[in-house]
Amino acid sequence: MSSEIYKPGSYPNLPPPPGTVGVYGWIKNNLFSSISNSTLTIISVVLIYYLIDGIIGWFFFDAVFDANSKIECRKINDGACWAVITRRVGQFVYGFYPEVERWRIDISFLTMFIAFAPLLYPDLPKRKWLLWFSGIYPFFAFILINGGYFGLTKIEYSLFGGFMLTVIIGVTGIVCSLPIGIFLALGRQSKLTVVRTLSVCFIEFMRGVPLITLLFVASSMLNYFMPPGTNFSILVRVIIMFTFFSAAYIAEVIRGGIQAIPKGQYEAADALGMNYWQTTRFITLPQALKISIPGIMNTFIGLYKDTTLVVVIGLLDPLGIGRAALADTKWNGLSTEIYLFVALFFFVSCFAMSRYSLWLENKLNTDHK
Structure with a gap:
């Protein structure tokens, strides 16, 4: 123990006791604060493990992503048939x-974020100029998706x-x-x-x-x-x-x-x-x-x-x-x-x-x- 004497009101801020703050402290106070809480925590972890293990296996590890039919999927594996x-x-x-015209959808979708950005984020740099594009975007997207103008197929x-x-x-x-x-x-x-x-x-x-x-x-x-x-x-x-x-x-x-x-x-x-x-x-x-x-x-x-x-x-x-x-x-x-x-x-x-x-x-x- 330090023998240094402090004047009243000048005591330094001491660190909190070990194990009461941080990740360890949160786990101790919330998950293992008593015998009942510790038991429930262990049971929950086991159940979550088996649940997640089965779901992840069905979703990814046992899943089939390339097949020509459901029957072919089942011959390859018994997980999800994402094919x-x-x-x-x-x-x-x-x-x-039409597949050859899908680039029009892609451009409309990407430019939608540019058009919405100045409307959704007031502090966006160059917002005043982007608002001009936001104003014309509906007409731009309609012409691009629908076609029939400027040589675009309707x-x-x-x-x-x-x-x-x-x-x-x-x-x-x-x-x-x-x-x-x-x-x-x-x-x-x-x-x-x-x-x-x-x-x-x-x-x-x-x-x-x-x-x-x-x-x-x-x-x-x-x-x-x-x-x-x-x-x-x-x-x-x-x-x-x-x-x-x-x-x-x-x-x-x-x-x-x-x-x-x-x-x-x-x-x-x-x-x-x-x-x-x-x-x-x-x-x-x-x-x-x-x-x-x-x-x-x-x-x-x-x-x-x-x-x-x-x-x-x-x-x-x-x-x-x-x-x-x-x-x-x-x-x-x-x-x-x-x-x-x-x-x-x-x-x-x-x-x-x-x-x-x-x-x-x-x-x-x-x-x-």
Whole structure:
């Protein structure tokens, strides 16, 4: 023991006792703090080991990645028959889009990240210049994917499918439904009777009807509500219904955010002489959107997953492609591999969206602890 004497208030900070901090300390305090905890930890580790060992073996070590049929897979090994995916990966990604034209999809997909970057990350360098590309990207992507202009071969919508179809419907619905949802939320809060009534009717109708019913309406009846001579393709009609359906839910999420703003802020805006649009733009709407970030992202993720419902009206999304593969006698009975592959795609996409939502929420957090 040191014999050095310190004056009151000048004692140095001593390190914590050994075994109470770091990895060892966390393991000791959380996993082996008592006999019962130690027993449960050992049992859990054993169970997890056998579970993971079996799953990894079936997924990778015993899996077959190259075969011509299910029977050939089983002759090679008894693990997962991923050959059903590798032999049809082009269809899963592009649907029946012509193979020689798939470079157009690749370019559209890669440039999508460039277009979204300045919108999703406000601190991005050269953001002002990138926003110009974000503005023209929808037209650029439409011309590139659809064709018919600048010497590009026109591709029929009936050839769209797979993950490409999911991304087109999901991203377009998300991007278009947010501004519509904002206007609907403001309309429902409006003091103008006509605007408020129309907004309420639209929101309640869309929220009160199942999406699958709206998709059937889009596939068979929507053209009857359009002016004579108007003929939208089935894909455009589906995107319209997805957008309206999502916008109704987003409107209610944002309306909840608006109602959470203290009344005193409205009074302060009135005291400063702000009109309705100035108050909405600079005070209420930014705060409402910040409050509503988790709800908005939850709605977006739900919309993205609901794109699988288009299979009921004949569009071949990844599930539709998978069902077509299962109908082939060579791959019949491999539904586990197909559905796991599709589930992995949706998990990665939705997890990325949830992570961005959390990042944005933390970035905009102004609370000080």
